[in-house]
Amino acid sequence: MDKYPGGMYISAEDPTRSLRSQDTENGELLLVGGENHKTGQGVNTQNHYDLLVNYSRKLFSIEDIPYRWSTQDCMTVDGLPYIGQYTEKTPNMYIATGYGKWGMTNGTAAGMVIKDLIIKGDSPWKDVYNPSRQTIKASAKKYITENYNVARELLKGKLSPLPNKVEIKRGEGKVIEADGQRCGAFRDTLGKLHIVNTTCTHLGCELTWNSAETSWDCPCHGSRFSYKGEVIEGPAIKPLDARNDVNLIERLIKEDF
Template identity: 50%
Template structure:
């Protein structure tokens, strides 16, 4: 099955990110026996690998536990902008937290950029690192006014940048705000080199090893789904959504947001720089080299996971935008990304729960994970070594600002309750027999709400649509062929396996022939 948009370009059938292609990634075994180390790191993405790299350099014994394959989560699906320009945010931070905390956020991310650059230089890592100016542009009067306020915030905070009247390609803008001397790179090439250093210095890495809980105490121990245990003086939760929440109730303090990316060869050359629109829906642009050819990454179309229109429409909208601005010769890749947003838009990094100083968490990067994850890893190192870090209070998960945290807490949890109730009341009228090849949908089987997908061979895959986290009803994501939860962002494959948490258990699977024998009196959802 091939998807086409109205520009006539063919969308790649399977959503796969570019970053992992052409890279010889190392493979690591499953954890088969109990281990004892200084630091157990759960999650093998940018945060976990950078943390392990920093800690082995300090002589500590470290183990990374990755539920699937290294670098296949959020890190492998990024646009890989290494920048402190995180949308229009600094004026808002000044208003909500004051000038000093807004400046700290900028400094933390600028320090992270500098650390990445220094590491690339020190180890001569061939990861396509290049310095680029970053731009936010406005196409409407409303957002042009916001950019003027943001430019004032840049001036107050001493950020190197300011307003400009044009950008070097064919978009009619009102104004744009530049942040000078930012960067972009190939994250997998960068992290693959760090992995090599970690293992050379005695670090342990285990794939297909899922952490499910922590046995707390003086020496916390990670319990894995597979059975073996990993004990350490510290446990770092670097698993995107916290695999262990303690008493932090992170399900009520985070929401999941998806965005979409296409990589295309363009008719017009890319002028350099990195760009993102202030207006919604978001449009983000940067270039990269794929197999020797320059490509443009066109990203945006963000929305809450499991909510909104047919997800294929988001890819098509990006294609149309790319065609209008650059002209498209060929679309090489398409993929989507998911990240978590905190109540106040600053990540949670630090003690997962007050009183448990040896269990640390990093989450809620709001799609700006390259610098925020590095800042988190640097903070983890200092906390473990007992060193002062200027950013510890900024990122601490225990913070709670009445404005905006309380308002956003109420809004987000009302949204969860609304979707929980709505999903239970809705009953689809579609049947499995109506599905086409490659189509998925929520179906009605004798009054029971089930999820169905018909694969390329015509086989039906039937699952229960009740998310195994808190019981919301999942929705079909046609663009990525997955079942997505609108409440807390859990995602499942069309066969029901967990792709992303917080859910830990798969959706219940059914044999359609047996399911068809249900009666309307049998228990439903």
């Protein structure tokens, strides 16, 4: 068990881990990052948090874990961010996105490029980061793989069978079938049931339950919704439909105290 030596680190091997620290009035906060995964896919998010905690405890003396969170990063198909004029037809609109987990460096680059485009009308990096660039050679493989992944997740969500009888404990969320329709049910700590339509309002994939953050997550393009259906993360912009027939659904499932 060691004290953190200071500095910022990222591992070269898999699984990736990053470390940095921050002094606070309550002592030193150690920030441990890693467990990269696609939103809404793979193992339960809680497993990812557990692995980071185990890793941290092996190396350092940890008194408390006051915060934990997941962040979503946009990745472009050729690996470089999109920075610059949104399209040729929108001269006063600029975008900066697709930082691929390197927000501090790519965000700084975006500020420099966009500043030059606005003030000087040009930038030496304009073509490299051009949001409308065509980089078929660098993009094709990833583009095909990602589209295959989306199609697979779309079908999986629509076709996966649902159990006939379900029991939903407090703090638990599940996809259930009610009146022949798929819907998402979450029971809060007071025992109240919250039911939403689990079809993503972006392009219609079926959402999965994220028990670590009590949210509905989309495996296709990463949208996330609260258990009440509010949008937490895009690309979706519309909330999920809440179902009003909660009493009917309540009779179909059981609560276990």
